[in-house]
C-alpha cells in the first residue's frame with residue numbers, strides 16, 4: 614500500500630527503511646495500520662507514487678510518513694512534492710520524520726524544503742540523548758539526538774511549520790521535552806501510544 618487515507622489526510626508510504634529501531638514503532642508489531650498492509654515488496658518509483666496519489670484535491674494534507682523513514686528517499690520526496698505543488702498548490706504537504714536526514718545524507722538537506730514542504734513533524738522522543746538512544750536504538754548512537762535538534766532548528770529557515778513530537782510513554786519527561794521545543798521556537802505535540810493498532814512515525 615503506497616497511499617492510504619487516515620481521517621481527511623492522504624499518507625504516503627515510500628520506504629520501510631529506517632536507521633532507528635524504536636521500541637514503539639509499528640514496524641515491530643505487524644504488517645500495517647488501520648487494515649492497510651504497509652510492508653512494501655519494493656520501494657515505489659516517483660511515478661508510481663504520483664499515480665497512487667491521483668487527484669489529492671479535497672484532502673486536508675498529503676503526508677510523507679511510512680512504515681519507515683521517508684527522508685531515506687530524499688530525492689523522491691522532493692520530486693513528488695514538486696509535482697504536487699505545481700499541479701495541486703492548494704493541498705498542504707507534510708513530512709513526518711525522525712529528523713535524521715542530515716546524518717543520513719551527510720549534509721544539510723533542509724534548504725531543499727523551501728517552497729515545497731508546509732509542515733515538518735519531527736520525532737523528539739526523549740528529553741536527552743541517552744534516553745533517546747535507549748528508546749530509539751539508532752544506528753547513529755547518541756549523535757542522532759543532537760543531529761535531530763540541529764535539524765529542527767535549521768528547518769525553521771525553510772518550512773513554515775515545524776513540530777516536535779513525543780509519544781506518551783511513561784519513561785518520557787513530557788514537560789522537559791515541551792521546554793526543548795519552546796527553546797527551539799517550534800511547536801510541540803504529544804502523540805498517543807496505541808501499540809500495535811496505531812503509532813506511526
Ligand code: SF4
Nearest residue numbers: 631633635638711814
Ligand atoms: S518509529 Fe519512526 S524512527 Fe522509529 S523505527 Fe519506526 S520508522 Fe524509524
